[in-house]
Amino acid sequence: MSEADGHPIEARGLVKRYGHVTAVDRVDLTVEAGCVYGYLGPNGAGKTTSLRMLLGLIRPDEGVARLFGRDPLEQGAAALDGVAGFVEAPRFYPYLSGRRNLELMAALDGGDAGDRIDGALETVDLTDRQGDKVKGYSHGMKQRLGIAAALLRAPRLLLLDEPTTGLDPAGMRDMRVLVRRLADEGMTVLLSSHLMGEVEELCDRVAIVRSGRVIYEGALDALLRSTGQRYRLRTTDDERALAVCRAQAGVTEALGAGEGITFAAEQERTVADLSVALVEAGAAITALVPAAASLEELFFRLTEGDGLVDAASGGNGVVPEKAIR
């Protein structure tokens, strides 16, 4: 693949070790143009280290990362053309004003980046505070200034590392609106996050990482659909109903869940048969609905305990598009 038509992000076999700890372990990642890609994992999973390798800030021990077909380690700053973003919290010179910081960034970008300062400040609603020194900015304002600094580069690819961390609810909402809008304008976005709602709201595809390894990679809706075989049931006699569920052929994982019962069934016919059996047993059904798991639920299944085994087996839990052992 030539540089001109390279994927916005393509990483193969990325490995980063710190002493005996493998922070990133053979990570493969492909982000297509126009995609909002969620890079999801608990704290310490290796998300930020991966992003640093993508941006050429740290050297992988193994593997290669390319942005639009260009390797930052081989091509230096030229590889970052059309790429912007920040890793962890965006950092600025505290003794300079917000505008002076952006002027510095624009000077380091070259070209016509300086012409975008006013627009970028307006976009992140910092025009009124542009003259204040950054040391007086709140965390949210620094996050917004980070976005403004990224926009100066007129990026085609935006890498954001937990951009809403530390923001108040209104700030989180506004940041998500902005990211969504940038994506709608055709920008490819890699969003590293541990906030499920954020990823569910914004992303088309996700990679879920645990202990430095990608354990799921695929379309978000496919991941969510993969749990469609689970159901929630409420009856007039849940105790009796639970016994019926457990005795019913084809029904698995029947659990009393506080208010009601959850169970899994591969076939719709099984659910129909169960309905009849419940009525015959004297447990009238008050509610029976498919229970799609939330991303949060799936995330915990994948990242805690032996969720990976369940996922790979294609059992009643997650059926990943690409579960990676």
Added chain:
Amino acid sequence: MSAVAEPAPSATPAATRRRPGIAAIYGWELRKLRAQKRTYLGFGMAALVPILFVVALALRGGGPNDVPFGRYVRETGLAIPPVLLIFGSIWLFPLIVALVAGDIVANEDGNGTLKTILTRSVDRHQVFLAKALAALTYAVAALVLFAGVGLLLGGLRYGLNPLTSLSGTKIPVGRALGLMAAALGAYLLPVIAVASIALLLSTVTRNSAAAIVGTLMISLLLQLIGVISGLEAIKPYLLSTQFDAWQGLLREPADWAPIARATWVCALYALPALAAGLTVFVRRDVAGG
């Protein structure tokens, strides 16, 4: 951002970007130095010491007769800067230089701004060279300030009369000023070497205090080695010795040998330090912040 403004800067493909040169990065390094307190702390020290020296001379009789030009400080203000250069070489100038050169990379590490500038359109070697140039510019400015304030106050207090050279001859004022400028140039050689060491320590330690104290310790250690009996053979090759090379210019005829030696000895200290600093800076992981 509660009201997201219209419209976002474009998401159009970045055209072939005209990259900034080292001059642009250097310009911004100077602006950053201008906005930092430690820059003014260094300049303040460079200005305060000559002031204190001249005030002390004015308040009491006698002078520093045991140093070159010391006995002439009351005859002409032109003798003040040479005496200050001798005093400044012990720890003052290494400290003034290290204050900025030792901080210029480590400060970015501490603030987390290194990752910010290294994800723009500049290469790492450009950033390092711009920082080295900015540190050097600061050192030159501090040195000029140091000598200039001494000359100004000395001239006001004792007048600008011909300077007695180290050979005992009188040097006219105009020529003496030219020789002083050349002497500052020669003094700059070890100053550059000290700045290079500070820059290396700043890059390697990623800690401003460690780099500043480390530079000062190295400087003092080299001076200590210079006074240990039995080690006279290596004294001409110590960095601390090169702080005296400028005195050759104030002899008649001028003695160029110490200047020539200072040039290559200082290069032996400065170039490996700069090369090592550059190598570390270009290859290092930027993992903090």
